Each structure stands twice: as structure tokens, then as C-alpha cells.
Amino acid sequence: MEEFQASKPIYWQIVDRICHQIVRGEIQPGEKLPSVREMAIQTGVNPNTVQRTYSELERMAIVETKRGQGTFVTEAKDIISELKSRLQKEIIEVFVKNMKELGYTKEEMISGLKNFEEKEDRG
């Protein structure tokens, strides 16, 4: 069973997790998602909530439901790359907002990131 944050709807937190797994390549394009029941058991979440997750992913065109076969991740590369850039944008937005609150300028943020990267590379 999984942990969830109190302040966000559970269906949306599962949408978010699946999106991250797709972007990381843990779930491949064209791959079949677990059935609603299986996903409910894995996560410990009400199946109505899981159904809502799948409907939302379908509305976002990230998955498609084939009748009698199940729910599959899209194979459309443009949708997945769009998803990837959307997640990136969300993370950058949070980063920039936090840095601005601390009083950093754009240039300082960029040099900060470069320094951080170099240290990471050197291990």
C-alpha cells in the first residue's frame, strides 16, 4: 500500500505517479496498465478512485482504453514528449519561485545550477 498526501485528491496523486513513471521509462509506450481492480489492490485505493485516475489519463490522451483488452499507454511520441516538458516546466517553476523568494537573481540561479552540476559530475 502507498502513502498519499492529505491535501491533494488521491486520484490526482496517482495520475501524477503514473506520469512520472512514463517519463522515467518505467512504464513503456504501448504498455498495458494494471486493471482497475489490480491497481486498487496494489495501491490500497478505492476502485472508483482508480477509475477516475484512468479517465483523467485518458482525457489527457496519455492512455487509451481498448474495449475488452484494457488500458494502454499511448505510443504517440509527441504526447509523451509533451508530458515530459510539462513535468520539467512544473519542477522549474517551483525551483524558480523558491529561489526568487530567497532573493536570487536569474544569473545566480543559472550559475548555481552549473556549479551544482559540475560537483555532481565529479561525484
Added chain:
Amino acid sequence: MISFEHVTKKYGRETALNDVSFTLEKGKIYGFLGPNGSGKSTSLKMMAGLVFPSSGTVSVNGKKVDRKIAADIAYLSELDFYYSAFTVQDMINFSASQVSDFDWKKAEELVAFMQLEPNKKLKQLSKGNRARLKLVVTLARNTPILLLDEPFSGLDPMVRESIVKGLLSYIDFANQTVVIATHEIDEIEMLLDEVIAIQNGAIRAIENVEELRETKGLSVIEWMKQIF
């Protein structure tokens, strides 16, 4: 559908429920939440036809509840009562003999799912395994309504988790209505569609769990802290 209309229940001079009205819809999982003595168990017993209102009406699918409702309702008692000479299999056979809708195949699957040994005597089972067995005989019935009174009370986290997974695996979500009375919310918050907060014999509020999060940014526990 379960409906309470102006239901009051008195035990002598004590009022257990005071003019309570609400409706529960088919195919949803409800959490009946409230402190000890709030009226949760009394409400469930009324749905099960084990206790009758002093005034007002309790009905299930349009029929006024009487003793015969037992045919439509599977009820899990909060009591840990058992025949000590019975084995797990005896308990299953006995339960099956009492009702017409017992699903033997499902019972067998559930026994395996809960890792219970059919030949073991009930007195040799741990409290947790007796709780698992109670759930087995309750879920093995194909009834439109499942009532679970304190299914997690006094059980360790492993047992609680197996009960949650048992419910998720074996409830017929499209057709069964499930009502779970509990004062422990942690385990079941994610399992519930709706929560009913009850205190001192009165319904304080009925809310959809996801709506609470969406509109108020609150988990059920946070919401409970606000209203109690």
C-alpha cells in the same frame, strides 16, 4: 439503498440515536466514523435487523428492515466470539449452512488469500487470524450489502493491511454497498467513497472523501479533527 428516516433509539433512559435521517447509495463504500459510544454500532445493527428503532423507519431497498433482512445483508460483528472446538473449516461449513447465498469457491479462495489453515482449531488461532476468518465468512456471501463493525479494532498493521487488501480483492464494487464502522481512520481513508461523521447519536456530516481533498484540501482525519 439504505435509508434512515427520523430514527431514534433509546436503551432505557440512554439515547443511542437521536432523530437520525440519511440515505446510503448502492455500490459505494461508506465509513461510519465516530468515537466510542457515538451510535455507530447501533446504526449498523439496525441496518442488519438486529436492533429496532424506538421510533422512525430503517429501510433497505425500499423494504422496512425486519429479521428477514439477514438474507440481503452480511454483517461482521465487532465481537471476537467463537466456538473453541471448531476448526477453520467447521466455521466455514457452519456459516454456509446458515445462509442461502454462500459462495464456496470464494470462501476457499479467501482462506488461501488470508493464509489460514483449514484444519486449525479456532482456539489455536491468533486474534489476527480469527479476525481474518471473520472477514472470510462475511465476504464469501453474495449479498448486496456488507456491514463491517470495527473490522480493524485491536489488530496489528499486518492484519489490517490484509483486511484492506481482502476487501479490495473480493468486494463486488458495482453491486455491493459496504458500510464500515470504525474509529480508526488511517487504514481505510483511501478505501472509502464517503464518510459519515457521527457523534452523541447524531449525524454531524456526510462527505465525499475526494471532494474533501479537492474543495477543502483536507484528509478525512484533518476533517474529523475540525468537526469533533
